[in-house]
Structure formats: C-alpha cells, structure tokens
Amino acid sequence: MLAIARQRILGQSFQNIRPAVSVLRSYSSAAKQITVREALNSALDEEMSADPKVFLMGEEVGEYQGAYKITKGLLEKYGPERVLDTPITEAGFTGIGVGAAYYGLKPVVEFMTFNFSMQAIDHIINSAAKSNYMSAGQISVPIVFRGPNGAAAGVGAQHSQCYAAWYASCPGLKVLSPYNSEDARGLLKAAIRDPDPVVFLENELLYGESFPVSDEVLDSSFCLPIGKAKIEREGKDVTITAFSKLVGYALKAAEILEKDGIYAEVINLRSIRPLDRSTINASVRKTNRLITVEEGFPQHGVGAEICASVVEESFAYLDAPVERIAGADVPMPYAANLERLAVPQIEDIVRAAKRACYRSVPLAATA
C-alpha cells in the first residue's frame, strides 16, 4: 500500500521531468535499493560532473573519504582542486565558501555535524542568507551547507542538537531535510542547483539505511521541488508531520495505529523553509487532527511553527488540540536509557495520536 501511494505521488510530481536518457529506457517496476549514503554520494558526483563550478569543501571530505563516507571516491575522481580538505576552521572555510559563491562558484560546504556549524553561523546567516537582500539582488549566494543534524547514538549533548528550527527561522535561507534515498538525491541535487543558500540537514543514523528507488530517481537530472512536502501515507483520521529520521518512526506508528482503526496521514515535510503550509493545512482540513513530530527542542521548534500556521489558517477545522512531540527540553544526556527518553519514540507518537483521537484504549474505528 505504501509503495502504491508513493508511486502515485511520484507520478504526479515528475510528469514534467524529461530525463536526459529517457526514450529508450523502460521503467521497470522492480525497484532498486540504495542507501541514503549512496544516494548522497551519487547526487554529489553527478552534480560535480555536470557543472565544473561545483566544488566540495569540509573537514575530511577528501583523503578520509568523508567523515561519514558520503564523499567517498570524489577526491580520486575530481582531484584536490575540487574536493578540498580544509583545516579545522569552520568560520574561516565557511566564509571562504560564501566568498566564492559571491562570484558564482557553487560550493558545497560540509559540516562534520551541524553542531560545528555554530562556529560558522555568522557566515551562514549574515554573509550568506542576508546578502541577496542587503545587496538588493546584486549578489546571490548559490551555496549548500550540508551535514548530519540531530541526535546520533550516545554522542552526548554537544553533538546532538537539531538545528532545523534555528536555521528555518532565518529569511534568506532554504532549509531542507531529507528522509529516504529518493529525498536525499532529489533534494541535494535541487539544493546544489539552487541560486540561494541552502542548509541541508541530513541524519547520521539514516546514512546506512536502504530504501527502494525507482529508475526516475536514479536518473541524473532527477530533482525534487524545494518547498513541497510529500504525503508518505494517506489517511483520514489524524495528520502526522515529521522530517528526517522521524518520518520513519511516524510511518511505523501509523502501522500500529492502523491496527486500532486509526488511519494516520503521514506528511514528510522535506522542506522546513519554505514550509509547505498548503499541504499541511489541506491535510488537517481533511483529518481535523494534527500531530507534529520533531527531534529538536520543543520551544520555538518546527512543530510550534506548524501549529501556529494551522491555527491561523485552519482553526475551524481542528477537532482536537494540536499535539507537539519534540525532544525533551534538556541537553542530550549520555546514558543510553536517558537518551531514549530524551528523543521521541514510536510509542510517543502512537500515544499522542490516540489522545488526539480521544481514544486511549483501542476501540473499533469510527468516523
């Protein structure tokens, strides 16, 4: 059921795409499986091959093959002038990327994790995001900042923060967060081709996960639109919005809920800024209940913005208060059991959905 839903959505999104090598190819229905890592690597490879202005910079992207092996093989293929190993100077090399982008080069700056981007956040916000505005359109910054975001496993407070809300609050930036391999490929390609600064938030725990992808996704001109969310699973009782790793959790929660007769609609946000308010609102108007799921801190988080947007636009359609599931309001603890408590789990989503449906015990489906 899931695959069919996805196939339909795929068809709708891509009808305008004419892939470069389309005609002779037959679109087989047997889907290939690739990991998110392979998806990102192939996207980078293809974009670098297509446009000589694209170059990579970051710590360990070259000889180490990437701290998480995302840039594996690219140094050998493109040489050290296009895959730059930088010293450990986030502020410096991010600024250098921005300066190069001012001149139309297309840097892809990797942060080993987005926590380290805080050392460079002045450049991301002040010299990248705001430049097109401050210069009244004279200087655009076609740069991509990418790297793993959010909690990994047992890495402690300083390596676990989710930055979606921080960057998404800033005008001038586009913030994307892929979930599966198709998202990773399509959104990264779109980000690299986009003339504006894009913050691309990946997730370390998803890198090794495989997802089925169709042939269209594997084509070199495949791209996803920026600013459109995807409905991963259709439903009619409650809307669950999520991004990145938690989309997986939401989908699993939806399966559990289905056994209790609650059909949840899962929206994969894909784009945090610009937020696809129309898709979210349309879904809420259909289901009348909303749960927002995110990994970051609850205050001023992505869920807060979605809740406000829904209250502003679809208040009359809400049958229950909006439930916000977020990480615990504490720096990430180290102990494994505490860490599990600090990050949303599938049970939390299921419980919240039931609360929103005013059902805390399993009952036959109604409505």
Added chain:
Amino acid sequence: MAFSTATAYFAPQPFPLNTASPRSHDNPLITPASASPFFGSTPKLRLSPSPKFNLHRRSGSGVSVSQVVKEKKPKSTRSLLITKDEGLELYEDMVLGRAFEDMCAQMYYRGKMFGFVHLYNGQEAVSTGFIKLLKQQDSVVSTYRDHVHALSKGVPARAVMSELFGKTTGCCRGQGGSMHMFSREHNVLGGFAFIGEGIPVATGAAFTSKYTREVLKEVDCDHVTLAFFGDGTCNNGQFFECLNMAALWKLPIVFVVENNLWAIGMSHLRSTSDPQIYNKGPAFGMPGIHVDGMDVLKVREVAKEAIARARRGEGPTLVECETYRFRGHSLADPDELRDPAEKERYAARDPIKALKKYIIESNLASEAELKAIDKKIDEVVEDAVEFADESPVPPRSQLLENVFADPKGFGIGPDGRYRCADPKFTEGTAHV
C-alpha cells in the same frame, strides 16, 4: 628584527631586509600609551634603502618602507614616484573621500542619515593608495567603514549617498545601509558589520580567482582581492584562520590592516599581546609589511608590490598601514578616550595635505589646479546630496523583495514552473 618603528626611540638599529631569524620575543614597546614610540613616522630610522624588497615566504621579518620612500626627496632631480595624472587622480580620490565623509556627518546631524555611520576621515591614503591600483574585476571587501572603499572602487557618489539616506536609488536600493555597501558592477563585496566577517569572504573571492584559473581553465584570470580591516580584527579567530588558508593555498589576496590604534575605545596596546600586526604574517608563511598609512605614496609603493605578487600567483601578503581616524569610531561615539595630543599629532600628518605639498613641491601641478579639483569635488558631493534628497523612498512592495535570488523562493524559475522540472536545469550531461 622587525620592530622598525619601535627601535627608533630606543636605539637606532639597522636591520637587514631579509633576516632569517625567527620571531623575536623582545618586545620593547609596551610603554604608557601616550608616549609610545610605535606611533609616528620616524625620520631617524635607518634602513638599507633598496626600493626592491624581496618578500620571501618564510622570512622572519616584517619590513618597513617608511624610509624607502622618504629617501626620494621631492626637490631633487631624481624621478618622481607618480606622474602628474596619477597625482591628480590620487588627490581627487582622497578629497572625494574626505568631502563625502564630512558631508555624511552634516547630513547625520540634520537627521537625513541614521543608524550607525562610521567615517573614514584621516585614513584616505590607505583606500586611495591601494584601490586606485586595481582593475574593475578585482574585488574589495571591507568592514562597516566602507563608504570610501566603495567610492575609490568606482561606485558613484550619488549611489552611495542615496544608500545612506535609505532611498531606492542607492547602490543597494536602500536595503543595505551604511555598513553594507555592495556593488556587483564594481566588485565591492561589502560592507560587513561583524569585524572579521569580511576576511573569509575576501579569501573566498581570491579562491574563486585561483579556481577560475586552474579548474575552469581561464588562464588569464589574475583577479586580486583586497581585504580591509582594522587593528581590533587582528585579534579575531577568523583573521588567523584566513591567514593560514590563504598562505596554504597561495591565494591572490592582500590583507590590508588599517591600524588606527583604536577599536572604538579600546586601545590597540591594551588589547593585543603583540601589537605589531605585521609580525603575524611571517608566522603563517607570508610576508608582513608595515607602512606609514598617512602617506599615500608610501602606501601605493607597497601596494604595487603586494598586488603584483598576488597577480603573479605567489600568494598573500599582510600589509599593516599605520593610520588614524580623525573622528570617533562612529558618529555616535563621543570619542573621549583618545588623547587630544595624539589627535593633533596625527592631524599634522593629514594625508591630503601631505600629498598636496608633494605635488606642489615637485611641480607636478599648480595650486590652482588642486583648488579646481577641490571645487569639483564639492560640487560632486553637493550633487550627490541633492540627488539623494530628491530620490524616492523604497515603495512598500520592496520590503519582501530580494530575499531569494530564485524569484519565488520555492525553487520556481522565472517561467513559473519548478526549476527541477526543467530539463535544462542540468548543465551538461552527467556521467557517473
């Protein structure tokens, strides 16, 4: 070693230009601020007067060229440093900078200009000395004290004044303001409010020049970038990060320190462990040069060599220009901490007066010609103010414009379709 100006007060010591000694740790100049020997040009300095200085990558010395230029006495029959045309160009540019900034102060106190305004009076020699040697495609990155850098680079006075008034005819349509002067056409890359922020951006622009030459194979691309920043910035981490990377990758950039000794009210000596900024160059493997920033000809000589070095692909240079700002840090700064005697000392070394004297004494031009230039500039500045006054304020619709280069901010191209759906969105074919 390289303590050129400091040593003059202690004992005139000759020092060779190419000393192989590592950074010395004797630091004779921590003296009470008012009597510091670090400031002020030193006619007593003796130094081997060869105008061609070799800047070895690993040389441990900084170099002062004060003496180099001083030796060329204007009244002699030896060849002059500048031609008449160059002299008048330099004079005009400095007078434009000064007149413009003075007018800014007037306009601010009349309420036409608002917010933070940082004026450049007294430092014109640095801007003129360096920027007038650049081509249009070379780029300049500055700080919030950027009006005169923009003017020297060629941005029209009208555009800068309108920008300061916040009118839609400004160089950034009124959206940038005093601290954010950008010009694509003249390659002025800002205008940054955070100190140290412009240095990595400038390094990136220099990186682009090298990348364009080596990867994109435009072999005659020799664009140079100048990064201007102050003494306070030289304690900031980003400065050192960029010195490292620029030297590591041999980028065509010149780091120009406008050392005016004061960071708002913080004296350079109170905040810096080694106040001689040019020493920081050799630590990273690039030459560090100290020059008298109140003399445009000296600055110009140093700039010529540094820019030529960068163009030849030999890498970055750190140039410390000892200069002074006649006004406070900004127009809101009461400027109480600086010693009036220090201000007078520097006012006596006003770069415009010095150049004027040089031009007249070398018979390059007459007083009348210079006065004509003064008058012309006054008219240019008046015209700029009138233009700015009469320009319209930005319309309401302009508020939400220019946030993204992509017109709707949703990955939607000019034709209204999603960019990703356009088969031409990929340039070239990808082979994986």
